[in-house]
Amino acid sequence: SKMTEMTPLEAAVGTLVHTFNKYALSEGKKDTLTKEELKNLLKGELPGIIGGPKDKGALDDIMNKLDTDSSSDLDFKEFIIFVAEIACVVHNICTKKTKK
Numbered sequence: 001s002k003m004t005e006m007t008p009l010e011a012a013v014g015t016l017v018h019t020f021n022k023y024a025l026s027e028g029k030k031d032t033l034t035k036e037e038l039k040n041l042l043k044g045e046l047p048g049i050i051g052g053p054k055d056k057g058a059l060d061d062i063m064n065k066l067d068t069d070s071s072s073d074l075d076f077k078e079f080i081i082f083v084a085e086i087a088c089v090v091h092n093i094c095t096k097k098t099k100k
């Protein structure tokens, strides 16, 4: 099928879209993440990298930083910038590890 012909990067992009939609649909506007949805996404999908935000203040800080248009929710573009930042951190760690 078409799915099995996808490259790993194509599949990864599909996963990003699917994951965003899965959480965005649960409450509020269906195409944005509320703070609660962001909390659940971090806990459910990035436990090894971010961990659950330890307290409400930490979650507020993340939300405020990512919500660049101050709409009180995250659209896909705001979310994907966050993922890009995480990817850069992971890239730096991996690059340092493999460098002799």
Ligand SMILES: [Ca+2]
Pocket: 067, 068, 069, 070, 071, 072, 073, 074, 075, 078
């Ligand atoms: Ca926003």
